[in-house]
Amino acid sequence: MSNLKKVNVFRRNLMRNLTKGIGRSDVQKSGQIDKSEIKKVLISRPNKRLGNLLLITPLVQEVTQTFPNCKIDLFVKGGLAPIVFENYGNIDKIISLPKKPFKELIQYLKVWTLIKKQNYDMVINVDQNSSSGRLAVKFSNAKYKFFGDLPENVHLPYEDYDHIAKYPVYNLRYALSQFGVEEKKDPVALIDLKLSSEEIAKGKTILNNIVDGNKKSIAIFTFATGEKCYCVEWWEEFYTALKKEYEADYNIFEILPVENVSQINFQAPSFYSKDVREIGSVMANTAVFIGADSGIMHLASASKVPTVGLFSGANVKKYEPYGNGSLGVDTNTNSVPDFIRIIDLILKK
Numbered sequence: 001m002s003n004l005k006k007v008n009v010f011r012r013n014l015m016r017n018l019t020k021g022i023g024r025s026d027v028q029k030s031g032q033i034d035k036s037e038i039k040k041v042l043i044s045r046p047n048k049r050l051g052n053l054l055l056i057t058p059l060v061q062e063v064t065q066t067f068p069n070c071k072i073d074l075f076v077k078g079g080l081a082p083i084v085f086e087n088y089g090n091i092d093k094i095i096s097l098p099k100k101p102f103k104e105l106i107q108y109l110k111v112w113t114l115i116k117k118q119n120y121d122m123v124i125n126v127d128q129n130s131s132s133g134r135l136a137v138k139f140s141n142a143k144y145k146f147f148g149d150l151p152e153n154v155h156l157p158y159e160d161y162d163h164i165a166k167y168p169v170y171n172l173r174y175a176l177s178q179f180g181v182e183e184k185k186d187p188v189a190l191i192d193l194k195l196s197s198e199e200i201a202k203g204k205t206i207l208n209n210i211v212d213g214n215k216k217s218i219a220i221f222t223f224a225t226g227e228k229c230y231c232v233e234w235w236e237e238f239y240t241a242l243k244k245e246y247e248a249d250y251n252i253f254e255i256l257p258v259e260n261v262s263q264i265n266f267q268a269p270s271f272y273s274k275d276v277r278e279i280g281s282v283m284a285n286t287a288v289f290i291g292a293d294s295g296i297m298h299l300a301s302a303s304k305v306p307t308v309g310l311f312s313g314a315n316v317k318k319y320e321p322y323g324n325g326s327l328g329v330d331t332n333t334n335s336v337p338d339f340i341r342i343i344d345l346i347l348k349k
Helices: 003-019 050-054 057-066 105-117 131-139 167-177 197-208 232-246 276-283 295-302 336-347
Strands: 040-044 071-077 091-097 119-125 141-146 216-221 250-255 288-292 307-311 327-330
Touching: 040 057, 040 131, 050 295, 057 071, 057 167, 091 105, 105 131, 119 131, 131 141, 141 167, 197 276, 216 232, 216 295, 232 250, 232 336, 250 276, 276 295, 288 295, 288 336, 295 307, 307 336, 327 336
Parallel strands: 040 071, 040 119, 071 091, 119 141, 216 250, 216 288, 288 307, 307 327
Antiparallel strands: none
16 A cells, blocks of 8 residues: 555544544434425535445435425535536535645635535535535534434344445435434435436447447446456456357447556457546447446446446445446356356346
C-alpha cells in the first residue's frame, strides 16, 4: 500500500471514530409527518465515484414517490452528479464538495456554509459509514434528520438488506414508519440513469457504426481498479470461450475505460468515450453486459442492460447488479463454463 493510501485510510478511520456517535440514538418520535408538507429534502452522499452516485438513484426515486411535492438537493463530491441526475426533474441543487478539499479549502468551507443556510424539511444520510455524510445531517437545519442507520435494537428482515443501494431505502421506510408514514413493502427501485429515447437512439447509431447492426451485441468491460481487475490471462481465457460460444450469432465488443487500456489487447471491436451518458446509451442497445465490479458495471445496470457482474471478493451482496435479469457472480466459486451457462440463461429469456 502506498504512503498516500495509508494516509487516506488513517484519515477515514479517524473521522469514522470521531463521528460514529453522531445521530446513533433512537429516532425521536415527534408527532406524524404530513407528507404534503415535505417540500425540500437534502440527500447526503459526499462521494465522487460514478458507481456510488448511481447507487443512490433508488433512494432519490423513493423520496420522490413518498413526497411527490418535494424538491431534492444532493450533497456530493466532484462534478459527475449533474450528469448522472440530468433527467431527474425534481433535483434542485447539487451541492458539491471539491475533489481535493485541502487544495480548495475556501470552496470546501463555503459548501458547508451553504448547507447550514438552507432550511430543509428533511435531511437523509445515505451511507451510515460516511463521516462527512453524518456531519452534513448534524450540521443542517431540518426538522427531520435521518443519519443512515437504525437504532441498535432494530434489525430489518430483508434478505437483500446488505445491498448498498437498498438498505438506505429500507432504513428510510422504517424511520418514516415511526412518524406515522405507512411502511412500503414494494421492491426497492432499480438504479436508473433515466436515459431518454433520443439518447438511446443515438447510442444505437454509434453501436451500429462499430459492429454489425443486424446482430445482437454482447458488451464486455475488461478493466477495474486495484484488486478488482482480473489479469490478462483470465480475460484471454474468458474471451476465447465467449468467441467460441457466441461469435457466430452475436457481436462481441469491448467498452474501454478512460485509461484506454484492454486486458484482451484490443482484440475485439471497441468503443471509447469519456461521456458517461453516451456510454450508457450504447450499452442500452446491447443484449448483455459482462464486467468486473466497477462504475461501468453499475452504469450498465443503470442503463437497464442485463448485467453480469464479476466479483472476486466478499462484497457481492453489497454491490451486485440487480433487476433486468442481472446478477453478481463469485469468480472464486464459478469457472468459465459456469459463466457461459449464466450468459445463456440471460440471452435465452
